[in-house]
Amino acid sequence: MGGYGLYVWGSFGCGLAVLAWNALSPRLARRALMRQMTESE
Amino acid sequence: MSSWTWFHRLASPPSFFRLADRLAPWLGWIALALLAYGWINGLFFAPEDYQQKDAYRIIYVHxxxxxxxxxxxxxxxxAGFVALVWRMKLAESALIAIAPVGASFTALALVTGMLWGKPMWGAYWVWDARLTSELVLLFLYFGVIGLWQAFEDPRAAARACALLAVVGVINVPIVKYSVDWWNSLHQGSTILKMGKPSITAAMAWPLFASVIGSYLFAGYVILRRLQNELLQREAGTAWVRELMGKSRV
Structure with a gap:
């Protein structure tokens, strides 16, 4: 990356992290919600 | 009147939930394909910039x-406006579903901007109009999320959030036109402007794919979050019970 590796890879790394968080957090929330609702029934 | 029945049906939580269930996987997979194409080509196959060399590749995230x-x-x-004027529950849930997604991408824009600013401008941060107004945007998102968590009653919380969201929209044109209105270190809009784009096709296609992929991805995440909001709000109703019964089988 011509000396800019830290900045370029850092940016794409942060991008991947944001994508991963966005994809995973509603999934985990759904699972917790379903468990909670089953218990309260 | 009958022309509005589709709208009422769409706005009812169970039918919207089912529609989201059908739509979300498509959005998710197309988004993933576009983002993979855009980022891989942006990182490895697009030519390097004659001035910024490889540093410009941050554009595909930023x-x-x-x-x-x-x-x-x-x-x-x-969504906030609709929630305030028509008291529509689906709009209230949409508002709450969008806020964390928006906050995360605003933070990403700021961080990648800093990582781009350091090698190009010589500083991670400057208090100029574009950067400062984008930071205000992040705080507006945080404000909405904080307000939502501060109230016990979801309807009261949604009204407060909607009010803040609507008032805060004044910041959006400030961010967008800051580079034209004030002297800014940040460059003006060159790629998404009307007419001839000032970027070569080998750089532009991965960028368009990344932009469209990100929008579809955000759509996917918002649908999934909206579904969770609806489940939570409608817990105990017949359609949620039926849904849980199915998921346990």
Whole structure:
């Protein structure tokens, strides 16, 4: 990356992290919600 | 009157939930394909810039994130407006579903901007109009999320959030036109402007794919979050019970 590796890879790394968080957090929330609702029934 | 029945049906939580269930996987997979194409080509196959060399590749993360940060805020404000005027529950849930997604992409726009600013401008941060107004945008998102968590009653919380979202929309044109209105270190809009784009096709296609992929991805995440909001609000109703019965089988 011509000396800019830290900045370029850092940016794409942060991008991947944001994508991963966005994809995973509603999934985990759904699972917790379903468990909670089953218990309260 | 009958022309409005589709709208009422769509706005009812169970039918919207089912529609989201059908739509979300498509959005998710197309988004993933576009983002993979855009980022891999942007990183490895697009030619290097004659001035910025490889550092310009940050554009493939930065521009989609920045565009989303503004679009999602407008979406949130529209949902807020609908929630305030028509007291529509689906709009209240949409507002709450959008806020964390918008905040995350605003933070990404800021961080990648800093990582781009250091090698190009010599500083991670400067207090100029574009950067400062984008930071204000992040705080507006945080404000909406904080307000939502501060209230016990979800309807009261939604009204407060909607009010903040609608008032805060004034910041969106400030972010967008800051580079034209004030002297800014940040460059003006060159790629998404009307007419001839000032970028070669080998750089532009991965960028367009990244932008569209990011929008579809945000759509996917918002649908999934909206579904969770609806489940939580409608817990105990017949359709949620039926759904849980199915998921246990």
């Amino acid at each position: 521009v989609p994130a920045a565009a989303l940060s503004l679009s999602l805020y407008v979406g949130m404000a529209v």
